[in-house]
Amino acid sequence: MSVAPWVWVLTIAVIAALLAFDFFFHVRKAHIPTLREAAVWSSIYVGIAIAFGVLLLFFGGAQMGGEYFTGYLIEKALSVDNLFVFLVIIGSFAVPREDQQKVLLFGIVFALIARTAFILAGKAIIETWSWAFYIFGLFLIITAGRMIGPEKEDQDDANNFIIRLAKKYLRTSDHYDGDKLFTIENGKRVLTPMLLVMVAIGGTDLLFALDSVPAIYGVTTDVYVVFTATAFSLMGLRQLYFLIDGLLDRLIYLKYGLSAILAFIGIKLVLEALVSNQLPFINGGEPVDVWHPTIPVSLSVIVVVLAVTIVASLVSPTGRIASAVGSLDRAAHAYLHTEYHSDGDDRLRQYEQIQEKLAKLRSMDSPKARQMADEAGLPWTMEKVEELHLSTRDR
Incomplete structure (x- = not known):
């Protein structure tokens, strides 16, 4: 179905207005969203996405509406x-809780820009x-296999290649100045860790776009x-972060x-490629009569x-154990990144939070909890935390 230019303009204007509203009414003033605030606005954004899908069903037909809802669920x-990756990066940089909203909104906006570029490139490639x-x-099948493979160890998200280059060639500060991206240090204008964490998140957005766009083109080429x-899948992601943070x-x-x-x-993509095959070395360049999943089948599989x-x-x-281990591990690594602590009170507050998380993990006294803690390297990390705490307390 061909979409009129004015529909495109109106849609982009609505999305831009939603992002602007999110910034000026929620993010501009640094604060920690309450659980109620996160739940209400998450529901609103999901409701907007569903309402838009209903409009597509009504004006575009069942095929278009079904493709939208299937693509929305995947995305x-x-x-x-x-x-998950945002959580690790934010923890690695020890971003203050009240300033995390700005980082997340930037991540969402950059993800939308990156995916839009890949969407246009993907359309050109397909045509x-x-x-x-x-x-x-084949790319998605390989990605699926890599996703369940073992995770790489010794990967410090706060010191990836781009960040190391930025620290080496640009003037950077090791301390936050509220949610400012630049600050004055020793009379010179320097980058703050807030800008560096946004660079790190922007880099991960590009990598995720590589998986995201081929996946949705497997549902529709519209x-x-x-x-x-x-x-619309990205709308409300910031609120969702605070809503399911602990989950x-x-x-x-x-x-x-x-x-x-x-x-x-x-x-599904490979089967559809066979149906419209033109490669001479496959079936003599003729289409192959094979079954391929319809949109209702695809939507059902994804939902289930x-x-x-x-x-x-x-x-x-x-x-439940993984949640306790992950939360403690991130808090401990954030504490060890001493360059991002603003003052001694901040370090003490973080140390007290670590002790609370440690007590929660110890209450789950079981072989499985000890095994997962060992696999995450928590005994070594906690030893370093105690050493740092003792050294700073004695100063």
Whole structure:
């Protein structure tokens, strides 16, 4: 279905207005959102996304509406996966809780820009090369396999390549100045860690866009549906971060669900490529008559997989332990990044929070809890925390 230019203009204006509203009414003044505030606004943004989907069903038909909701679910699930990385980066930089909203909103805006660029590039590739779906499909299948593979160790998100270059060649400060991106230090204008953390998050947004765009093109090639599903899936992600902050680590099976969904979409893309095949070395360049999932089938598979993995994660005792281990590990590493502490009171407050988290983990006295703590390297990390606390207390 062809979308009129005025519809595009109106849609982009609405999305821009929502982002502007979010900044001026929620983010501009630094504060920690209450659970009620996060829940209310998360519901509002989800409601807006659903209402938009209903409008597409009404004006664009069942096919267009179904593609939107399927794409929205895929992108929303992948966006939640983004939050895991945001959580680690924010913890690594020890971003003050009241200033995290600005970092998250920047991440959302940059993600939207990055994905829009990839959406346009993806559309151009699809229209130029008929065999592009084969590449997209194989890429998603490989990504699905890598997602459930072992995680890389010794990866310091606060000192990735881009950040090291910035610290080496640009004037940077090791201390926050509220939520300012620049500050004056020794009479010179320097970058604050707030700007560096935004650079780190921007880099991860680019990597996530590589997975996100091929996945949604596996649902539809309608660039308007792709763009709107992607944009509305990112709306409200900031509020969702504060709403499920304590639950993120508990979603221990989500990566398996996402892996299954990406593999399913990858296979779907390959099957659809076979149906419209033009490659001479496959079936003599003739289309291959194979079954491929319809939009209702795809939507059903995605809903079931996400529901099963989320429920299984939340009821799992292992998920509860993972939440405690992850929370303590991030707090401890943030404490060890002494360059980001504003003063002694800030360090003491962080140390007290670490002790509370440690007590919670110790209350789960079980072989599994000890095993997961050891695998995360918590004994060594906590030893360093105690050494730092003693050295700073004696000064």
